[in-house]
Amino acid sequence: xxxxxxxxxxxxxxxxxxxxxxxxxxxxxxxxxxxxxxxxxxxxxxxxxxxxxxxxxxxxxxxxxxxxxxxxxxxxxxxxxxxxxxxxxxxxxxxxxxxxxxxxxxxxxxxxxxxxxxxxxxxxxxxxxxxxxxxxxxxxxxxxxxxxxxxxxxxxxxxxxxxxxxxxxxxxxxxxxxxxxxxxxxxxxxxxxxxxxxxxxxxxxxxxxxxxxxxxxxxxxxxxxxxxxxxxxxxxxxxxxxxxx
Numbered sequence: 001x002x003x004x005x006x007x008x009x010x011x012x013x014x015x016x017x018x019x020x021x022x023x024x025x026x027x028x029x030x031x032x033x034x035x036x037x038x039x040x041x042x043x044x045x046x047x048x049x050x051x052x053x054x055x056x057x058x059x060x061x062x063x064x065x066x067x068x069x070x071x072x073x074x075x076x077x078x079x080x081x082x083x084x085x086x087x088x089x090x091x092x093x094x095x096x097x098x099x100x101x102x103x104x105x106x107x108x109x110x111x112x113x114x115x116x117x118x119x120x121x122x123x124x125x126x127x128x129x130x131x132x133x134x135x136x137x138x139x140x141x142x143x144x145x146x147x148x149x150x151x152x153x154x155x156x157x158x159x160x161x162x163x164x165x166x167x168x169x170x171x172x173x174x175x176x177x178x179x180x181x182x183x184x185x186x187x188x189x190x191x192x193x194x195x196x197x198x199x200x201x202x203x204x205x206x207x208x209x210x211x212x213x214x215x216x217x218x219x220x221x222x223x224x225x226x227x228x229x230x231x232x233x234x235x236x237x238x239x240x241x242x243x244x245x
Contacts, residue, residue, distance in 0.1 A: 013193040016211040019243035028057040029221030057089035091115035101155025118158035153186040166200035198233035199223035
């Protein structure tokens with residue numbers, strides 16, 4: 001590889017009611033075989049181009065002790081040079097460590113990023129460990145996840161609140177609508193995006209109705225771990241008639 005794509009500006013996110021069909025033609029949560037995805041960055045780039053995506057974001061899982069992220073960023077940017085018709089962002093997905101918006105990341109990692117996703121993946125117990133999700137009632141799990149996500153929305157150094165309610169939805173079904181409502185309002189007040197995620201949302205229709213009501217800033221993400229996942233969120237939103245006008 002002889003070329004090198006420099007740091008790209010942050011993606012421009014839009015409020016839900018302002019979405020056009022072209023704005024759906026993105027995928028802003030993608031994982032590769034550098035962490036828990038199956039495909040290489042080159043594989044992702046080739047399939048994204050074949051599926052006519054205008055922009056994608058590689059958002060690899062990181063922690064505060066991740067020591068390979070700069071190499072990953074350079075690897076992606078070097079390969080992205082071969083796809084000049086597609087905007088390629090490189091970012092990370094970090095996780096909530098408490099209800100105050102503390103995240104498992106570092107400033108050095110963020111300086112390499114075009115965007116930062118913040119998500120809830122585990123429930124910290126406040127003692128350096130994690131609660132046993134299976135031991136929690138559905139109500140307790142929903143409240144804990146909501147408070148962790150609210151801390152991210154209000155305080156964390158992130159651009160996108162990623163797959164809100166996702167842990168709960170994978171185990172218990174649809175996340176309470178009142179919690180989604182408060183998270184949308186919090187992200188809108190803060191000026192960051194909340195993610196429409198086709199991998200986690202159990203009740204996509206209900207989530208979109210809230211988006212129509214509250215009109216938050218949104219990000220489109222399929223939580224890609226396999227090539228088949230790529231552009232799934234775009235396709236689902238188009239099938240549901242979002243932003244057709």
